[in-house]
Amino acid sequence: MDDDSPSTPIKKGTSAQPRAIFNPMSVVGFALALFGGLGEVFIFLNNLFSGISLNYQGVVVMLFMLVIIIGLVLVGIGYWLEKNRRKSGREASFSGETLVRHPILALMFAVGLTAATAIVIGTGSYQVYHMTESVEFCGQLCHSVMNPEYTTYHNSSHARVKCVECHIGEGADWFVRAKISGMRQIYGVLANDYPKPIPTPIHNLRPARETCEKCHWPGKFIGFKEKILTYYQSDEKNTQRKLRLLVKIGGEEETALMKGSGIHFHMLSRKVEYISRSPDRQKIDYIKVTRTDNSVSEYLDTDNMITDEEIKNSERRIMDCLDCHNRPAHKFRTPMKTVNASMKQGLISTDIPQIKLQAVIALDTDYKTTPEAVTGIGNALRNFYEKNYPGFINNHPKKWLTTVEEIQAIYKRSIFPEMKAKWKVYPDNIGHRDWPGCFRCHNENTKTKEGKALYQACNDCHLILAQGEDISKSNADFVSGLPFNHPGNDEILDEYTDCNDCHDGGKTVYE
Ligand code: HEC
Ligand code: HEC
Ligand code: HEC
Ligand code: HEC
Ligand code: HEC
Ligand code: HEC
Structure with a gap:
């Protein structure tokens, strides 16, 4: 006879009772435990075969463990309650004839049903989960x-x-x-x-300490980084000019040539907090620096003074990697830059007169959709050249075709009219020409109460080694570099100038 059979007399009409494990709570508990178990097996198999572990895998494994434990506890409680129930003389929870006669069959039915549900839910949610992370x-x-x-x-x-x-x-x-x-x-x-465009900056982005610093060692001494920039002027000949720039990125070490040392020293030697009253953080109203020797300075934008009341009540942000590197993965390059780059690669023919200027104008025109832009760019260029350089297109069909196709391709990879996304709404804070960038803080109007401006000299941030047509030789020294010889007008720019007054990355500069 059954061990679990109650000691109290069996109810009349039933010759046998299922084991006490057959009760609703134990069945549910069993199903949960099975579900959890299958989940764990799934993760195990996934790791074995795909070799790619999930994000939050730890959390998911723990959750499945918890489900298994809860399930087993429920099985136990159910068994105990069922025993007590029968002891007190009440009928068994599952007393249907078949169930009683064929306990094994019933058990298989229950297991089959829960396993099927578990597999459907388990794999389904697993796949959905996995997909949402990709x-x-x-x-x-x-x-x-x-x-x-x-x-x-x-x-x-x-x-x-x-x-x-x-x-x-x-x-x-x-x-x-x-x-x-x-x-x-x-x-x-x-x-x-x-919203179109999606607003930036993102306010709940993961902190730089947890993301960037996982791969980039913040104290690393990067030192000088040389950049060779190639420009094409707006004249008939698309005159090429180059600039050899040594950017003082620096790092933790102090060198004779880099006071500080360098741009990255911001992060390492001091805490910089700031307040911006504009949601895009493109205007900075108040800055507080705390240095390692505990000395403190406060700088205020004297052009648009913030009140003491506002300073007290505004949200402060501690400067980190993302205040400069705000576009590590999504750079919306300006027409000025993309056209220069394609000209340098020969994809836009420099033999086409004024093509630099015309390409920038064609790209910096408002279109509603990408297909409209593609036809619009083609038509605008054709109209201009047919009118101003009659015969040019017919005499150079190949150059013309590749050039127009490249300008259309630039549009497709950097301007997205359906989402109103382009360089004008997504500023890049590295630099200071097309957006305020470094000059958000380092300008002539941001000063301490005593009148000391936060502005640094050009050569505190970078040195110009050579410029013009030939940059293979340099007569610059490594302390002050050369003064900047501005393209187009050959003006020497070596004092604070708000480049962004004229430059916006597009055609405005030529107007
Ligand atoms: C290397 C880090 C990094 C990676 C990888 C990354 N992003 Fe971003 N994302 C950022 C940063 C930084 C911002 C701008 C934050 C700011 O200025 O506040 C941003 C902004 C955005 C924005 C807001 C609009 C904008 O351009 O400012 C969207 C949407 C976005 N990312 C989607 C994605 C998608 C989709 C992917 C994968 C295809 C992705 N991101 C990969 C770092 C990253
Ligand atoms: C998973 C590792 C990883 C993470 C996380 C990461 N980076 Fe990088 N980053 C790299 C690698 C690898 C390169 C070099 C790529 C190359 O040489 O083309 C790089 C290059 C760079 C560069 C130089 C090239 C450029 O595009 O200007 C900058 C700046 C940079 N990362 C900043 C950041 C910032 C800011 C973050 C945080 C939002 C970040 N990185 C997060 C791996 C990472
Ligand atoms: C008064 C307006 C004005 C100011 C201010 C100004 N620029 Fe310019 N800049 C121009 C114009 C106009 C051109 C186009 C010259 C041409 O191609 O004919 C230009 C061209 C350039 C170019 C060449 C770009 C290319 O792709 O051909 C660079 C680089 C440049 N400027 C840097 C700067 C920097 C850096 C500053 C600030 C220190 C600055 N400019 C300030 C008007 C200005
Ligand atoms: C949020 C404001 C802010 C922005 C934006 C900013 N800086 Fe600074 N920067 C500061 C402050 C504050 C100091 C320290 C001034 C002091 O100690 O009195 C500083 C100091 C420096 C120094 C001197 C470093 C030294 O060790 O003495 C350099 C170089 C520098 N910044 C470069 C840059 C560059 C390049 C950018 C743009 C990529 C930039 N900064 C953007 C606030 C800013
Ligand atoms: C004050 C502005 C500023 C801050 C803050 C800042 N950087 Fe930079 N970083 C720069 C500038 C400017 C460059 C040179 C970029 C260029 O010219 O391409 C640079 C270059 C880099 C490079 C590229 C080096 C190479 O060899 O190409 C990496 C990687 C980088 N930064 C990582 C970081 C990380 C990580 C943080 C946060 C711990 C950080 N930066 C904080 C301004 C900053
Ligand atoms: C606070 C630091 C800082 C100061 C001050 C500064 N610059 Fe720059 N400048 C930068 C950074 C950072 C870049 C970006 C380098 C890059 O392209 O990665 C840059 C880029 C440039 C470029 C190349 C522009 C382009 O996009 O092609 C020119 C030209 C230039 N600066 C000239 C000047 C001149 C002239 C001055 C002085 C009137 C000056 N800068 C002052 C930090 C500074």
Whole structure:
């Protein structure tokens, strides 16, 4: 006879009772434990075969463990309750005839049912979960929305870093935050209710300490970085000019040539806090520096004074990598830069008169959609050259075709009219020509109360080694470099000048 059979008399009409394990709570508990177990097996197999571990894998493994434990506890409690129930003389929970006659069959039925459910739920949610973490999901599911960031990302140094690695942190709190804001975004896309362009800066981006500093060692002494920049002027001949610039990135060491030392010294030697009253952080109103020797300075934008009251009540941001490197993965390059780059590569023919100027004008025109832009660019260029250089197109059909196709291709990879995304709305804070960048703080009007400006001399940040047509020789010294000889007018610019007054990356500078 059954061990579990109650000691109290069996109810009349039933010859046998199922074991006490047959009760609703134990069955549910069993199903949960099975579900958890299958989940763990899945993760194990995934790691074994794909070799790629999940983000938050630790959290998921823990969750499945918890489910298994809860399930087993429920099985135990159910068994205990069922025993007591029968002891007190009540009927067994599962007393159907068949169940009683064929306990094994019933057990198999229950197991089959729960296993099927578990597999469906388990694999389904697993796949969905896995998919939501992928670059393709982030970049392509909401194709029209994310296309600008997805395209620029693939042209960046970080094209192998997953979106979630910069945008979402590790740990359960980020998991919940990201999935909730993700749900909101999916709703936004379905309801066609989202801002165009997507606003920047992002306020809940993962802190730089957790992202950038995982791969980049902040104290690393990078020293001088040489940049060779190639420009083409707006004249008939598209005159080429080059600039050899030594950027003083620096780092932790102090050298005779770099006081400080260098640009990265910001981060390492002092704490810089600032207040910006504009949501895009392109105007900075107040800066406080605390140095390692505990000395403090405060700088204020004297052009647009912030009140003491506002200083007390405004949100402060501590400067980190992202205040300068705000476009590590999504650079929206300006027409000035993209056209220069394609001319240098020979994709835009420098034999076409004025092509630099005309290409920048064609790209910096408002179009509603990409197809409209592609035809618009083609037509505008054709009209201009047919009118001003009759016969040129017919005499140079090949050069013409590749040049026009390249200008259209530049548009497609850097300007996204459907999302209103382009360089004008996504400033790059490295530099100071086309956007305020470093000059947000380092300008003549940002001063201490005593009147000391935060502005640094040109050669505190970089040295010009050579400029003009031939940059293979230099007569510069490594302390002060050469004064900048501005293209077009050959003016010497070596005192503070707000480049962004004339330059905006597009055609404005030529007007
Ligand atoms: C190397 C780190 C990094 C990676 C990888 C990355 N992003 Fe970004 N993303 C950023 C930063 C930094 C910003 C701008 C933050 C700011 O200025 O506040 C940003 C901004 C954005 C924005 C807001 C609009 C904008 O351009 O400012 C979207 C949308 C976005 N990213 C989507 C993506 C998608 C989709 C992927 C993967 C295809 C991705 N990101 C990969 C760092 C990254
Ligand atoms: C998963 C590792 C990883 C993470 C995270 C990462 N980077 Fe990088 N980063 C790299 C690698 C690798 C390169 C070099 C790529 C190359 O040489 O083309 C690089 C290059 C760079 C460069 C120089 C090239 C350029 O595009 O100007 C900068 C600046 C940079 N990273 C900044 C950042 C910032 C800021 C963050 C945080 C938002 C970040 N990185 C996060 C791996 C990473
Ligand atoms: C008064 C307006 C004005 C100011 C201020 C100004 N620029 Fe310019 N800049 C121009 C014009 C106009 C051109 C185009 C010259 C040409 O090609 O004919 C130009 C061209 C250039 C070019 C060549 C770009 C190319 O792609 O051909 C560089 C580099 C440049 N400027 C740097 C600077 C820097 C750096 C500053 C600030 C220190 C600055 N400019 C300030 C008007 C200005
Ligand atoms: C949020 C304001 C802010 C921005 C933006 C900013 N800086 Fe600074 N910078 C400071 C402050 C504050 C100091 C320290 C001044 C002091 O100690 O009195 C400083 C100091 C420096 C120094 C001197 C370093 C030394 O060791 O003495 C350099 C070089 C420098 N910045 C370069 C740059 C460059 C390049 C950029 C743009 C990529 C930039 N800064 C953007 C606030 C800023
Ligand atoms: C004050 C502005 C500023 C801050 C803050 C800053 N950087 Fe930079 N960083 C620069 C500039 C300017 C360059 C030179 C960029 C160029 O000319 O291409 C640079 C270059 C780099 C490079 C490229 C070096 C190379 O060899 O190409 C890396 C990587 C980098 N920074 C990482 C970081 C990281 C990580 C942080 C945060 C710990 C950080 N930076 C903070 C201004 C800054
Ligand atoms: C606070 C630091 C700082 C100061 C001061 C500064 N620059 Fe720069 N400058 C930069 C950085 C950073 C870049 C970006 C280098 C790069 O392209 O990666 C830059 C880029 C440039 C470029 C190349 C522009 C381009 O996009 O092609 C020119 C030209 C230039 N600076 C001239 C000047 C002149 C002239 C002065 C003085 C009137 C000056 N800069 C002052 C930090 C500074």
